[in-house]
Amino acid sequence: MHYQIASGVFWVGALDQDRRLFDSLIPLPDGTSYNAYLVKGSHKTALIDTVDPSKTEILINNLEDIPHIDYVISHHAEQDHSGSLPVIMDRYPECQLLCSEKAREMLLDLLDIPAGRIRVVADGESLSLGNKTLHFIYTPWVHWPETMVTFLEEEGILFSCDFFGSHLATTDIMQDGNHSVLEAAKRYFAEIMMPFRHIIQKNLQKLASLNIRLIAPSHGPVHVNPRGILDAYAGWSSGNVKNLVIIPFVTMHESTRMLVDWLTEELVSRNIPVEQFNLTVSDPGRLAMALLDAATVIIGTPTMLAGPHPLAAYAAVVANALRPPTRFIGIIGSYGWGGKTVETLRALLSNMRAEFFDPILVQGKPKAGHRDEISRLAELIRKKHISAGLI
The missing domain is CATH 3.40.50.360 (Flavodoxin domain)
Structure with missing residues (x-):
C-alpha cells in the first residue's frame, strides 16, 4: 500500500496492527505503524526513513515501481526507523544516506552500511530535489541524541520522525486532530518523550518560524491540522500539572x-x-x-x-x-x-x-x-x- 499525501509526496510505510509490545516494555493496544515517505522532485528522489526490519518486504513492495532513489534520509538510528536501510541501499546502489553527525556513528554501530555511502548533513542545511527543497533541522533528544527532522519547504510538510508521533495503526493515514489520535499522541509523549520535556520546548522553538501545513511523523497518522498537535506538545512539555491525585x-x-x-x-x-x-x-x-x-x-x-x-x-x-x-x-x-x-x-x-x-x-x-x-x-x-x- 502507498498513499499520496501531497503533490509528489507518498506514504510508503508499513502498518503493524498485531504488535502489542514495543521495546519489550511499552503496551501497544492499537498496534503501530512505521512511516516512510517518498519525495519525488523534478530532478531527484528521496526516501525519508525506512521501516522496522520485520516489515522490510512491505516497504520493498511499496517501492516496486520506483527504479531510482538518489537519497535516503535517516532521521533516527533506532531500528524501527532505520532497520531496513541495508536492504534499501543494496536495492538502490546509487543512493546516498543522509543523516546527522551523531547518527553516522550510531548507524555504523547498529547496521552493516558502508561508511563511504553516508553523508552528514548540517543543522539548517538544505537540499534541492529540483522543484522541491528539503531543509534539515537537528532536534536532539526527541528522543535520542542524534534525531533530526526534515521540512519540505514547497509543500509545508514537516517530516518529524518520533516528534509528534503516536502508536496507532490505521489505514486512515490523514487525520484532522480527532480525539483518538490526540489520545494516542499523548500516550506516546508520556511513555517516550516525557523525560525530555525541557529540550522539547527548545526544539518546538526551532520549528516556530516554519510555515507547517502538514506534520508527517514516523509513527501514526499524518496531522492535517498541525496546530492541534503543536499546541498539545506545548502543553505537555510545559510541566504544568492539574488538581489531580x-x-x-x-x-x-x-x-x-x-x-x-x-x-x-x-x-x-x-x-x-x-x-x-x-x-x-x-x-x-x-x-x-x-x-x-x-x-x-x-x-x-x-x-x-x-x-x-x-x-x-x-x-x-x-x-x-x-x-x-x-x-x-x-x-x-x-x-x-x-x-x-x-x-x-x-x-x-x-x-x-x-x-x-x-x-x-x-x-x-x-x-x-x-x-x-x-x-x-x-x-x-x-x-x-x-x-x-x-x-
Missing part, C-alpha cells in the same frame, strides 16, 4: 486497599479528583499519561520481603525514569513485622523533584486511628494544591 497501588490482603480507598474518599470530599491504578491489572500507558497531569502521586504498597511489593517498586522505577512534573509524593501501605519499604521507594525515586509527605505505614489491618492519619494527609494535600494555585 493518582494512586498506583498493590494490595495482598486488602490492608493497603483500605488505606487507598479511605484516602480516595477523603480527597474526593475535598473536591480533589483521584485516579486509582491497581498495578496488577492497570495499563501502564494510562498510568504514564496520568503521571503527566497529576500534581500528587501516592504510592500504595504492602511490605514484601522487608521491602515494597515488586509491582510498586516497578512503578517507582518507571516514574523515576519518566521524570514527570509531579509536585508532591506520598507513600502509604502496610507491613507485618517491619522492613525498609519507605527507604527503598525513596531511593528508587531519586530523580523526582518533588516534595515528599511523611509516609503512612500501618502494621496489619488499619484501625480507626489510621483513618484520622489518612484524613490529615488528604487535608495536607488540599492545602498544598491550594498553595500551588491548583485549586
Whole structure:
C-alpha cells in the first residue's frame, strides 16, 4: 500500500496492527505503524526513513515501481526507523544516506552500511530535489541524541520522525486532530518523550518560524491540522500539572486497599479528583499519561520481603525514569513485622523533584486511628494544591 499525501509526496510505510509490545516494555493496544515517505522532485528522489526490519518486504513492495532513489534520509538510528536501510541501499546502489553527525556513528554501530555511502548533513542545511527543497533541522533528544527532522519547504510538510508521533495503526493515514489520535499522541509523549520535556520546548522553538501545513511523523497518522498537535506538545512539555491525585497501588490482603480507598474518599470530599491504578491489572500507558497531569502521586504498597511489593517498586522505577512534573509524593501501605519499604521507594525515586509527605505505614489491618492519619494527609494535600494555585 502507498498513499499520496501531497503533490509528489507518498506514504510508503508499513502498518503493524498485531504488535502489542514495543521495546519489550511499552503496551501497544492499537498496534503501530512505521512511516516512510517518498519525495519525488523534478530532478531527484528521496526516501525519508525506512521501516522496522520485520516489515522490510512491505516497504520493498511499496517501492516496486520506483527504479531510482538518489537519497535516503535517516532521521533516527533506532531500528524501527532505520532497520531496513541495508536492504534499501543494496536495492538502490546509487543512493546516498543522509543523516546527522551523531547518527553516522550510531548507524555504523547498529547496521552493516558502508561508511563511504553516508553523508552528514548540517543543522539548517538544505537540499534541492529540483522543484522541491528539503531543509534539515537537528532536534536532539526527541528522543535520542542524534534525531533530526526534515521540512519540505514547497509543500509545508514537516517530516518529524518520533516528534509528534503516536502508536496507532490505521489505514486512515490523514487525520484532522480527532480525539483518538490526540489520545494516542499523548500516550506516546508520556511513555517516550516525557523525560525530555525541557529540550522539547527548545526544539518546538526551532520549528516556530516554519510555515507547517502538514506534520508527517514516523509513527501514526499524518496531522492535517498541525496546530492541534503543536499546541498539545506545548502543553505537555510545559510541566504544568492539574488538581489531580493518582494512586498506583498493590494490595495482598486488602490492608493497603483500605488505606487507598479511605484516602480516595477523603480527597474526593475535598473536591480533589483521584485516579486509582491497581498495578496488577492497570495499563501502564494510562498510568504514564496520568503521571503527566497529576500534581500528587501516592504510592500504595504492602511490605514484601522487608521491602515494597515488586509491582510498586516497578512503578517507582518507571516514574523515576519518566521524570514527570509531579509536585508532591506520598507513600502509604502496610507491613507485618517491619522492613525498609519507605527507604527503598525513596531511593528508587531519586530523580523526582518533588516534595515528599511523611509516609503512612500501618502494621496489619488499619484501625480507626489510621483513618484520622489518612484524613490529615488528604487535608495536607488540599492545602498544598491550594498553595500551588491548583485549586
